[in-house]
Amino acid sequence: MTCSHTPLCPSAHASDREAAHCTAWYPEQGWALLCNGLLCFEDTGALLPDGGIVPPHRPVGQHAAASA
Template sequence: MCQHQPACPSGTDENGQYARIVASHPEQGWYLLCNGVVLFDDGGLMLSDHRVVAPVYELAAA
């Protein structure tokens, strides 16, 4: 899907969320990346092979 040089990571790569945004819908809370990944505002992902990756939250030190 990606036409850039250098090419973005694939949609199933562990760094796939770092591909370029091709469609932005911040009012709905999601972004489509050039490799087919859907990135959600909460940090969750839907990969190009339809697997879902839950957002990861880190607790702040008190």
Template sequence: MCQHQPPCPTADSPDRESARLVAHHPEQGWSLLCNRVVLFEDTGELLPDGRVIAPHRFATAV
């Protein structure tokens, strides 16, 4: 459970990506958030219950 004040959003919250970083591995392309969400460089996510959130970065104009 998160010990931060205010607490980090849960893995089921729409703002789950705003949880604090616990581990950051840019060389491998992923970060672990306090709510146990694994956030990937391509904006995909792996939730603690095994669900996968597809990458959702916005397309940029060239």
């Protein structure tokens, strides 16, 4: 996929990949497609355009960290 935004959105492999513009959003299904080809899921995981996987990366809350 090619981004036409100015400035260009980060690539799907960049560390700030989730900053790209949303091109399709389906909250009832729990996913969104970004202009860099990244398919983001509501659990914070993602699917890269090449089929690679970004595991969920939810922040650990203070309560969860204290009980660990």
